[in-house]
Amino acid sequence: MAKQQDAAKVIKSGDKIAVDYTGRVDGVVFDTSKGREPIGFTVGAHEVIGGFDEAVIGMEVGGKKTITIPPDKAYGPHVDKMVVIVPRQVIKLDGEFKPGMRLEMTLPDGTARLLTIVKIDGDAVTIDLNHPLAGKTLEFDLEIKSIGE
Secondary structure (H helix, E strand, O other): OOOOOOOOOEOOOOOEEEEEEEEEEOOEEEEEOOOOOOEEEEOOOOOOOHHHHHHHOOOEOOOEEEEEEOHHHOOOOOOHHHEEEEEHHHOOOOOOOOOOOEEEEEOOOOOEEEEEEEEEEOOEEEEEOOOOOOOOOEEEEEEEEEEEO
């Protein structure tokens, strides 16, 4: 008599998993694990964006799917008041900087923040403190590589 196979393990909150992914905005790839190790994280531990965390629940090893994550479950909306003008000397950078550059800045409380230089007008520099993907709808191709406890 054939032994019944155990039901496939499905992902639940608290599981440690490894996922291969490719992320796109408007059809353009912004990040991928291809050629690298899969991303590993604990489901439900807020180690990845919310929509990514939610999407893997119920999947099995080898499972693949494409998901769409709205801004409120990704990096949030783009907040206009986080685009500010600062004096040029505030940006401590050796060499020249130009619009589009992304820099990491340490805030007075010690936390690091990514900023994007938007515009330079004499000694006034417009910077955007929003996450570069804020306000964007993200699309990911996912493949579950492993599930642990």
